Each structure stands twice: as C-alpha cells, then as structure tokens.
Amino acid sequence: MKALVYSDFGGNDRFQIVDREMPHNGPDTLVVRVVAAGLNPVDYKVREGYLRGAIDTLLPAVPGWDVAGIVEKTGLDTPKFAVGDAVLAYARADVVQHGSLAEYMPVPVRTAAHKPEGVSFEQAAALPLTGLTALQSLERAGVRSGQTVLIHGAAGGVGSFGVQLAVLRGARVVGTASPANHEYLRSLGAEPIAYGDGVVDAARALAPEGFDVIVDYAGGASLDSVPHLLASAGTVVSIADPRARSEFGGHYVWVRPDAAQLAELAHLVADGALRVEIAATYPLDEAAAAYAALEQGHTRGKLVVTTAV
Known part of the structure; x- marks a missing residue:
C-alpha cells in the first residue's frame, strides 16, 4: 500500500510517499481502507519531535489520527462492526506508527464509530480530533x-x-x-x-x-x-x-478518543445541526503540500487528504 512516511524527526522535507506492508489487526482492531484523512497541527508537531517527551514515535512513521473509510478486516472481538461498514475514528494509539495518511490503517475499535448516511467521508475525516x-x-x-x-x-x-x-x-x-x-x-x-x-x-x-x-x-x-x-x-x-x-x-484538556461522543458529533452533522468547514482537499500524493499549507497557520476550517484505492 502507499503511505506518507517520515523516517527521522524534522521539517516537512522529511516526508516521502513509499510502499509499505498492509497493517495487521489484533483482536480489538479494525483494518480500515482509508477514504479520507483529516490533518491536525499535532501531526507535524510530533514529526518535528516537539512531543517526544509525551508521545512515543516508532520510525518510520505514518502521521494522522483522523480517519474515515471502509472496514476491510475485522478483529476477533469487534462485534459492532462488519466488513464493508463505513466508519470514522480518532484513531490515536499509544505509539505513533500507523497513521491515516495511507491507503489502509489499523483502527482500535474503542476509537471507531459508524459514519451516518448523509455525512461525506471528507466531513467525517475532518471531525474527530x-x-x-x-x-x-x-x-x-x-x-x-x-x-x-x-x-x-x-x-x-x-x-x-x-x-x-x-x-x-x-x-x-x-x-x-x-x-x-x-x-x-x-x-x-x-x-x-x-x-x-x-x-x-x-x-x-x-x-x-x-x-x-x-x-x-x-x-x-x-x-x-x-x-x-x-x-x-x-x-x-x-x-x-x-x-x-x-x-x-x-x-x-488533552483530547481522548471516545467512540460514543464521536457518534454523537457525527449525528449532529448528519442532522444539519453541526457544520464542518473544509478549507481544501488534497490527494495522497500531495499530502506533504497539504501539511505545508497547514503549517502556514492561515487556514480556516480543516484540510483533508483523500485516498483512492
């Protein structure tokens, strides 16, 4: 699969698009085919090494915690989800390694919610964090x-x-x-x-x-x-x-994954009660440029990277 990775800490020039093995899923993990990934400033702060005292990173790493996509594989104990389900997640794991800027991502089931009808994958990816x-x-x-x-x-x-x-x-x-x-x-x-x-x-x-x-x-x-x-x-x-x-x-407050709260937010979007502002979307091949735009700090709304598999 294609993924955006960085192999050492530093600036935006550390990014590369590479081929990586498909992620594995444990008993309580989904493998999600990524349709869209939301970008957040914390992604590049981790990449630059600013959070090394708070968050462990296993290099080479794929950035991104916000994801929306389709369940490709289920774990042994993920009864609320089935292959083919549309989901969104704030898929933060304990270690930064397998992020959402890739064609597939392992998603802890405790972080995932079903994507309601009427909410686009881009909106869903812009919502979690x-x-x-x-x-x-x-x-x-x-x-x-x-x-x-x-x-x-x-x-x-x-x-x-x-x-x-x-x-x-x-x-x-x-x-x-x-x-x-x-x-x-x-x-x-x-x-x-x-x-x-x-x-x-x-x-x-x-x-x-x-x-x-x-x-x-x-x-x-x-x-x-x-x-x-x-x-x-x-x-x-x-x-x-x-x-x-x-x-x-x-x-x-340091945000925590919460599947029930995420489902609540997604339904507010579906009902038209909560507006999701998307500034721009980029393809995966231009993800480094998307992060460069994010780092300029002048974007209103969210930047989203879309992945075609």
Whole structure:
C-alpha cells in the first residue's frame, strides 16, 4: 500500500510517499481502507519531535489520527462492526506508527464509530480530533444554557466546533478572531471581537459582568486577560496553556478518543445541526503540500487528504 512516511524527526522535507506492508489487526482492531484523512497541527508537531517527551514515535512513521473509510478486516472481538461498514475514528494509539495518511490503517475499535448516511467521508475525516476536543473542553467547563462564554481562537478548527456546540447548549458566545473571520463567526452563532490589543475593552463592552466560562483554543497570550474578564465563580479551560489550571484553578484538556461522543458529533452533522468547514482537499500524493499549507497557520476550517484505492 502507499503511505506518507517520515523516517527521522524534522521539517516537512522529511516526508516521502513509499510502499509499505498492509497493517495487521489484533483482536480489538479494525483494518480500515482509508477514504479520507483529516490533518491536525499535532501531526507535524510530533514529526518535528516537539512531543517526544509525551508521545512515543516508532520510525518510520505514518502521521494522522483522523480517519474515515471502509472496514476491510475485522478483529476477533469487534462485534459492532462488519466488513464493508463505513466508519470514522480518532484513531490515536499509544505509539505513533500507523497513521491515516495511507491507503489502509489499523483502527482500535474503542476509537471507531459508524459514519451516518448523509455525512461525506471528507466531513467525517475532518471531525474527530477537533470535534472531540471542542466537546470535551466544553463538558469539562460545564457549559450550559444561559451562560456567557468567551472563546479564544473561535474561527480555528477546534474553535469552529466549540462555538457551535456552545450555542447548541444554549450559551451566549463571544469569539475572538481576525476581522476577516468575523462574518464567519456570526454565521456560526457567535458575536465576534478582534484578538490582540483592545480585546479586553471589546469583551467587557459585550459582557460588563464578565464571562461565566473562558475557553482558550489559541494559546499564546490568550489567558493574560482572564483576571480582567472572568466573572466571579467563573471557569477557565484551555487546550493550549496549562495556566488555565495552575494559575486560574480551571482545566487543561488533552483530547481522548471516545467512540460514543464521536457518534454523537457525527449525528449532529448528519442532522444539519453541526457544520464542518473544509478549507481544501488534497490527494495522497500531495499530502506533504497539504501539511505545508497547514503549517502556514492561515487556514480556516480543516484540510483533508483523500485516498483512492
């Protein structure tokens, strides 16, 4: 099978398209014929070696945890799935080795959900990591109806889902983004403000009593404004800055695979309640170029690589 691999840590030039053996599947693993794979910044951070203290990588490695495809083989104990089923997964294993940027991928059954009719493979591949991150961070913060929520990085991959899911819970959402993305945020149900200088004044103008929840999907200096914007008894959650917990008594969230939650998100997409923004799709042969575009950091929505087998 064809796969995108890197054999040592470093930049985008480490990528090669090579032939690899078909993956094997254990008792609780599916072999999935990949139709589409979603790209995430964590993929290239692993490749560059930034997460070597947190995630083990067995080289040569195939990147990618987000996958949508067709079950090619089932394991001995995978009773909920059959050959030919359409599935999606946040297929993160304990070791980075067999990722989704390949024609076939081994998928732990605990990470997989059935793809609903009406959801494209591209939409399904764009959903897992970012959708689960948004859902789990909002659940950790206890976002509920009637609250006023500030989301930093609201137009990004995770933020776009976070805005929509918070609105679905009945919250009022204010989101930071560049002015070019303000109309996009309005279409998702958020009140946009520009990040950077003036963010505190703009946010206070919309919520003079402060925010019940501040959600950080951007990192950097986003949490510097917490003392000025968090309401009394408010909650902070971040996926990028441990200060949310250590300084502000809130939560730091590292997304976990959860098949039931992924199925819930996929059905929201099928029902039209959750929008998946896809910026561009690339064929597998151009996957390195897709990662190069992702690393520029200016993409709104998800980049997806499609595989024809």
